[in-house]
Amino acid sequence: MTVEDVPAVHAIEQRSFPSGSWTIDAFYHELEKNEFGHYFIMEADDEIIGYLGMWLVIDQAQITTVAIREDRRGLGLSKILMEYIMNYARLTCEMMSLEVREENTAARRLYEQMGFSYGGIRRDYYGAGQDAKVMWVRLRDE
Numbered sequence: 658m659t660v661e662d663v664p665a666v667h668a669i670e671q672r673s674f675p676s677g678s679w680t681i682d683a684f685y686h687e688l689e690k691n692e693f694g695h696y697f698i699m700e701a702d703d704e705i706i707g708y709l710g711m712w713l714v715i716d717q718a719q720i721t722t723v724a725i726r727e728d729r730r731g732l733g734l735s736k737i738l739m740e741y742i743m744n745y746a747r748l749t750c751e752m753m754s755l756e757v758r759e760e761n762t763a764a765r766r767l768y769e770q771m772g773f774s775y776g777g778i779r780r781d782y783y784g785a786g787q788d789a790k791v792m793w794v795r796l797r798d799e
């Protein structure tokens with residue numbers, strides 16, 4: 658992902674997370690200021706159809722955001738994106754974690770399929786009393 662991609666990414670973000678999306682400035686900040694941030698887009702026909710961000714801090718990877726454009730969901734694209742970034746993170750990291758809303762069944766199933774386990778709950782993570790489930794996966798055996 659580059660700064661030129663941000664408006665299209667942010668449009669998908671707003672539609673994907675209506676109850677609390679990142680601001681457009683948050684994406685610019687991640688790309689330009691966060692040395693730990695790694696952000697990827699998925700394209701088809703020269704259009705952005707998905708994106709994913711993560712932080713790689715020493716040997717720990719943390720997914721910060723991921724979405725597939727509504728008209729391309731249910732086609733297995735998020736699995737391809739997840740496999741790609743897990744292989745990317747595996748080069749330097751041993752573990753990957755993320756937070757997911759309890760009621761986000763689609764995302765939770767995706768992460769379960771990718772080998773993630775449940776590791777705890779972060780109370781009020783999303784505000785308004787909405788908790789997050791923490792999920793994690795080991796990227797390497799050693």
Ligand SMILES: CC(C)(COP(=O)(O)OP(=O)(O)OC[C@H]1O[C@@H](n2cnc3c(N)ncnc32)[C@H](O)[C@@H]1OP(=O)(O)O)[C@@H](O)C(=O)NCCC(=O)NCCS
Binds near residue numbers: 732761762766768
């Ligand atoms: C979650 C999301 C990224 C999945 O993307 P996708 O490309 O549609 O998912 P895929 O087609 O690759 O499906 C992967 C797996 O996810 C699960 N899944 C996807 N959509 C699902 C749905 N509507 N209901 C239940 N499980 C679903 C399934 O386990 C699926 O595997 P299967 O097809 O073998 O059963 C997409 O729904 C999205 O962008 N949602 C809005 C943003 C969001 O919630 N992001 C996650 C924040 S933690």
